[in-house]
Amino acid sequence: MPRWSLSAPEMDRPLSGPDHFHWLVHRAMRAHGQAGNISRMRFDLGAADAADVAATLRTNPVVQAVGRVRWCFRWPLLPRWRLTEDAPDVVHVHRADDGEAWLSQRLREPLGREGLLRFDVRDGAGATQVLASFHHALFDHQGMLNLLHAVEAGAWHGPAMPSLDRAPGPGxxxxxxxxxxxxxxxxxxxxxxxxxxxxxxxxxxxxxxxxxxxxxxxxxxxxxxxxxxxxxxxxxxxxxxxxxxxxxxxxxxxxxxxxxxxxxxxxxxxxxxxxxxxxxxxxxxxxxxxxxxxxxxxxxxxxxxxxxxxxxxxxxxxxxxxxxxxxxxxxxxxxxxxxxxxxxxxxxxxxxxxxxxRMPVTFAGRPVAQVLHLPxxxxxxxxxxxxxxxxxxxxxxxxxxxxxxxxxxxxxxxxxxxxxxxxx
Amino acid sequence: MTVPQEDLLLVLRDLVAKRNGGPVVDDAPLETLGLDSLSVIELLMAVEDHFGVRIPVEGIGAGDLRDLRSLAAYAQHQMH
Missing domain, CATH: 3.30.559.30 (Nonribosomal peptide synthetase, condensation domain)
Known part of the structure; x- marks a missing residue:
């Protein structure tokens, strides 16, 4: 029986302590004009068709569900998780022959209003790459790997989130x-x-x-x-x-x-x-x-x-x-x-x-030639x-x-x- | 204080079984039991609490971290 669900009531909770830490790091990075606390992985997919890869990702139920996660502020400016009503498009295709210039441009870009997960697909004429960008406030490294496996499987069979961190008591x-x-x-x-x-x-x-x-x-x-x-x-x-x-x-x-x-x-x-x-x-x-x-x-x-x-x-x-x-x-x-x-x-x-x-050997159904980790x-x-x-x-x-x-x-x-x- | 190695092994086995929620093989490599360096220190601390002794961990060697049996042998040696 699948335990996966990502519903608005489940998401309506404060950021956990460790999430909050990464969110504070993110704010400090943004204040210094950087893209933010984002971990990225670049998957080299050889000659895979970039449009097909993008279409596979766009229709993936896990990508659609997680793409809706945002944070919001409630009084008195406490960050909480929430879900958008509609599933935004978090998959973007770029025609770019120069892979290094393309990567350099992507690394400058914050996730911003687009959310906490994003996939950029480079159509490089026979050299297709996907840059997966994960916001560190939402994913630790194990979470990133779990998400990649869930995307490959088209489903997730564990819990969506851990049990809620309790408010600290006097101790x-x-x-x-x-x-x-x-x-x-x-x-x-x-x-x-x-x-x-x-x-x-x-x-x-x-x-x-x-x-x-x-x-x-x-x-x-x-x-x-x-x-x-x-x-x-x-x-x-x-x-x-x-x-x-x-x-x-x-x-x-x-x-x-x-x-x-x-x-x-x-x-x-x-x-x-x-x-x-x-x-x-x-x-x-x-x-x-x-x-x-x-x-x-x-x-x-x-x-x-x-x-x-x-x-x-x-x-x-x-x-x-x-x-x-x-x-x-x-x-x-x-x-x-x-x-x-x-x-x-x-x-x-x-x-x-x-x-x-534990890294998946396929991504969007295509064999991965190499992964570049970009913390x-x-x-x-x-x-x-x-x-x-x-x-x-x-x-x-x-x-x-x-x-x-x-x-x-x-x-x-x-x-x-x-x-x-x-x-x- | 002298504690038989088998008693130490029993305590370690119980602690790991509770942590992992299942039975534990004594000679399985520690990595396959999901034990990293921090959890090894925590395990030894739990053994300290159980027997009311202090086990120095700074001198632990790679050979002591093969499996639960070698860890029990290290703990016993340090308790002498």
Whole structure:
């Protein structure tokens, strides 16, 4: 019996805490003239007929239903989900021979009034591509994969949304206050940042580091030897932090410390999960200057902070903070959100997409030749690094704003990160 | 405090079964049980609560994270 439904009464609810977090990130990005907190995936479909692909997507019941989701404000400016009455057209076809120019143009475009999901189909005369744009306030990475599978199947058999986040009780408010105090204690305006004033409004640029299965085995062995047995991501973050500090040193202003977060998936470990809205929390890390000269030292500091935070149930407490965030009016929530770092947000963004083998091998019924992952690049900080594994091979996507990390710096950063991971 | 490894394994198995809502195979790789690094730390914390001991997790190695049996062996070694 299908459990899928997307009805107006079901959707009429406040954004969950994690959704609200991504919505606040979105507002901050829009205020800096960027397209917003949007994750995109480009599917290369070879010589598929672009008009047929678009028609398949337009008539897909899941695309039609999810395309109706919007947010709205109710007094006193609290964002809630809602559905539009009519299904808007969220599929757009473009005739474009130059794929790079087309992508660059699309990356500048917000989803805006068009909603939270959009598909752009490039008719490139024998080279058809689809750019799927997902608003991060509505989808976490697992949600994006669930949606892609639902679109392929033409239906979804799990729940549309998770059960409603309860309003925080007195205990949760205490946890929220403790969590906010921790944020103030560890963050601050002196955190190292690549952000350059005036970098607003640029489209992000991406570089993909692909490793072979053999190289990935070498990287994993080296990570373990360095002490990353608990979390390989801690080793990747240590490498990224080392690279960021190297750039800042070349600019003649090494950071006193770097501050950054890593998302923690809080979906249930088994079962299909739900289709819409985020279910994540965050861990926060701070590396002092003395940690940043040696990635091994940085890794040990990250391990200690990781264990401390999990032991103190920080991810659960942070969810309480996120739930609390959605109760004050939007302007106050935005101010609270910016305050610990005084608007500098973080030193870089990092997340792990996990096993990418769950990615569908067909899209709109056509075989997918390759997928390009294009995560949002919030500015500030203007740099994000996303990892994933395709058939056992490590993949890293480095997203940057041009003025935060110019082409030459980005090349050196990627090359030194690759060398560090491989131990060459 | 000395706790037999089989007792530790029993507690770990129960915890994972409750978490996943189904039976658990002791020698199944932890990844296939849906356990990432954070959930391993949480599992060890639950074992700490159960037996009233402290298990340091900073020194855990890759070999300790193969399956529930190796995790139980690590916990037992750390409790000595």
């Amino acid at each position: 949760a408010w205490r946890e929220a206050v403790a969590c906010a105090a921790a944020a103030f204690r560890t963050a601050g305006p002196r955190l190292g940042s690549l952000w350059v004033r005036g970098a607003a409004g640029e489209e992000p640029h991406y570089q993909v580091l692909r490793f072979t299965v053999e190289e990935t085995a070498r990287i994993n062995a080296r990570a373990r030897a360095m002490g990353a047995s608990l979390s390989r991501n801690a080793w990747y973050m240590a490498g990224v932090a080392h690279g960021v500090q190297a750039v800042l040193e070349r600019r003649g202003r090494p950071a006193p410390y770097l501050w950054f977060s890593a998302p923690v998936d809080q979906r249930p470990p088994t079962g299909p999960g739900h289709l819409l809205t985020n279910l994540n929390s965050f861990l926060f890390f701070r590396l002092e200057r003395e940690h940043l000269h040696d990635p091994g030292v940085a890794l040990r500091a990250l391990n200690v902070q990781l264990v401390e935070q999990v032991r103190s149930r920080f991810p659960q407490r942070y969810r309480s903070l996120l739930r609390a965030f959605r109760h004050p009016p939007a302007w106050l929530a935005s101010a609270m959100f910016a305050l610990p770092s005084l608007g500098r947000w973080s030193s870089f963004g990092h997340s792990d997409l996990g096993d990418l083998d 949002p690049v919030p500015g500030p900080p203007g740099l994000c690094v996303v990892t994933g594994r395709e058939r056992g091979a490590l993949l890293m996507v480095i997203g940057r704003q041009g003025l935060a990390l110019n082409e030459q710096e980005a090349g050196a950063f990627a090359s030194s990160l690759r060398d560090l991971l491989l131990g060459t």
